Amino acid sequence: MTTTTNNLLDRYQDYRLRRWLVQEERLSGMLPGWRTRGRRRALVVTVTAAIAVMFVAGLLCAFDLRWAALAMLPATVLFIPAWGMLRIVSQVQDTAPAATLDELEIAQRNTARSIGLTVTQFLALPPVFYLIFVSSLFPHVSTFQTAYAGGVMVLATLLAGGCTPGLILAWNRVDPEPEA
Template sequence: MTTVTSDLLDRYQNYRVRRWLIQEQRLSGLLPGWRTRRRRRALAVTVVLAIAVMLLAGLLCALDLRMAALAILPATLIFIPAWGMLRVVSQVQDSAPAVTLDELEIAQRNSARSAGLTVTQILTLLPVFYLIFVSVLAPEISAFQSAYAGGVMVLATLLAGGCTPGLILAWNRPDPEPES
């Protein structure tokens, strides 16, 4: 006998598979020249550098360098299209439903997701501790130095962890087979 919960989960999973297959078909012809390993790696490095600039901007804001806040805008303007392109050319494998992948792809995806969770947990602890300690040890500092700087650092670390699975899979994926 099926329960309401399992029925709901099954329907959602079926919907998710249908939606992913439609998206895969729609994106399959986009950016064919960017699907090589070399280009995917260039996009991955661009994404990592953009996130690093965001993190550095947060650190500099914590030191009350107000002009550092301006670095977030170009970093974001570089990150968004680079990450979008990387997801397209790596076929969004990091968020694919399990039924659309073979056993090797599932193992790779799960391993990359595990690494992403670890990166998220480790990196996000640093700005969280900064926010906790700065509020206790230096309550007189400005909101810019505490809340804004900490928020930017948390954002950068969450992006780093969230992007890690896609970055790993895009970096390690072999070149696509040439079409005949």
């Protein structure tokens, strides 16, 4: 039974490695001007700001400010391309298979993933408690205030935690060596 599981896991890791190498080949020439540390850091700040706007929009909706729901649209429009660009210029190191990384990169990736999990757990608690307590203690509060506001806040916190490893690795990564 163990042999089947190992073979299945090994085949999946091989498939994942092949898929990642094809993706790396396809993305390696994209956005060459954005691969500097300064530009990567600008993208990190942009992604972080977009996630913060999402959370604040949810928080304002919790206070029944319905116009705040409109802030989700520009935040999302800003987040999606900025996160995609950041993933390309940082070479998707946070999700790279271990076989493609050296020991230092694996250690950095694992540390960043650990921090990402901690951020997710820490940031998700307030919106979850909001959803639990508002819905149980104040049942007369509108669905918009509880479900939408809480949902947006939870979404923002999950995005923050999920993006944290990529943000950390992109922020700390040194500039690539110039090609001669």
